[in-house]
Amino acid sequence: MNQTTANATQAVAPSGRALPxxxxxxxxxxxxxxxxxxxxxxxxxxxxxxxxxxxxxxxxxxxxxxxxxxxxxxxxxxxxxxxxxxxxxxxxxxxxxxxxxxxxxxxxxxxxxxxxxxxxxxxxxxxxxxxxxxxxxxxxxxxxxxxxxxxxxxxxxxxxxxxxxxxxxxxxxxxxLQMKQRFTDDVCRIARTRPETTYDNFARDFGLRFVPGYDPGSSVDALMGAPFDE
CATH class of the missing domain: 1.10.3210.10 (Hypothetical protein af1432)
Known part of the structure; x- marks a missing residue:
């Protein structure tokens, strides 16, 4: 389908009503x-x-x-x-x-x-x-x-x-508008100020590469530190 023309598929609401x-x-x-x-x-x-x-x-x-x-x-x-x-x-x-x-x-x-x-x-x-x-x-x-x-x-x-x-x-x-650098700056700010929120998401990658001293913790630590004998 050619999106450059106005003949694209008409938008339809969940009710089946055509949307403008x-x-x-x-x-x-x-x-x-x-x-x-x-x-x-x-x-x-x-x-x-x-x-x-x-x-x-x-x-x-x-x-x-x-x-x-x-x-x-x-x-x-x-x-x-x-x-x-x-x-x-x-x-x-x-x-x-x-x-x-x-x-x-x-x-x-x-x-x-x-x-x-x-x-x-x-x-x-x-x-x-x-x-x-x-x-x-x-x-x-x-x-x-x-x-x-x-x-x-x-x-x-x-x-x-x-x-x-x-x-x-x-x-x-x-x-x-310098998306790559600006987005990196924003995510690194989170990794720097709230590292505990980044241990299991992609922000961790930015913290590890760009934020000195970044330590978000690890899911491995959670498993090994679980309060069980084995």
């Missing part, structure tokens, strides 16, 4: 109040580089869904991708690993918008698991598509599946 759409950077996306509010929520809480990252992630996810004809809830996919990095935003930092802090914030947003509990749970799962693709890819389509879009923008996975002109349009509309 618009073309954004060559990709057809749902144009509803919920999606607009999610965009503004992300814009209000994310630094410019991070806002552009979540917008690109959404557009990549929507493009991949259209290309493959994957049935999904396009509004939930939008909320998942647009809010997937709230845990990196200053307003939502806390004692839990950043994906869970972000997932809790995204679910609170979803509930405030009137989404039912099933859709809210999809939002939570999509955000909490977005950095664990080995699990996320086997979840519901909204969750799996979300990590496809995020992974494409973050690590280039699936890069060749996006038409060259669409890729150029998306990056022109939402420039990367």
């Amino acid at each position: 759409t618009r073309m954004l950077a060559g990709v057809e996306v749902p144009d509803t109040p919920l999606v607009s509010r999610a965009i503004e929520y992300a814009r209000a809480h994310c630094e410019p580089y991070l806002f552009n990252h979540v917008m690109r992630s959404w557009l990549f996810a929507a493009a991949m869904a259209g290309k493959d004809g994957t049935a999904h809830d396009p509004e939930v996919l939008a909320v998942v991708t647009l809010l997937h990095d709230l845990g990196l935003a200053e307003a939502f930092q806390g004692p839990l690993r950043f994906e869970v802090e972000g997932a809790n914030a995204a679910r609170t947003f979803a509930r405030a918008q009137g989404l039912d509990e099933h859709r809210c749970q999809l939002v939570w799962d999509g955000v909490a698991l977005n950095s664990t693709p080995s699990i996320c890819l086997h979840k519901e389509s909204e969750v799996a598509l979300g990590v496809v879009g995020v992974g494409l923008d973050w690590g280039g996975w699936g890069f060749d599946a996006i038409p060259t002109d669409v890729m150029a349009n998306i990056i022109e509309a939402f420039p990367r």
Whole structure:
């Protein structure tokens, strides 16, 4: 399917009702109040580089869904991708690993918008698991598509599946703004200040490589230190 035209598959709500759409950077996306509010929520809480990252992630996810004809809830996919990095935003930092802090914030947003509990749970799962693709890819389509879009923008996975002109349009509309270095800085800040939240997630890799004295603990230590005789 050619995402550069307005003839993309029409977005459909879970009820079967057709949703209004618009073309954004060559990709057809749902144009509803919920999606607009999610965009503004992300814009209000994310630094410019991070806002552009979540917008690109959404557009990549929507493009991949259209290309493959994957049935999904396009509004939930939008909320998942647009809010997937709230845990990196200053307003939502806390004692839990950043994906869970972000997932809790995204679910609170979803509930405030009137989404039912099933859709809210999809939002939570999509955000909490977005950095664990080995699990996320086997979840519901909204969750799996979300990590496809995020992974494409973050690590280039699936890069060749996006038409060259669409890729150029998306990056022109939402420039990367030193994404690699800025994201590294944000994750290293977590590894430096809250290492206990990083022992079992990808932030550990950044801490080990870039943060002097980083010591997050180990799951091996937990097993060997368990209060049993053997």
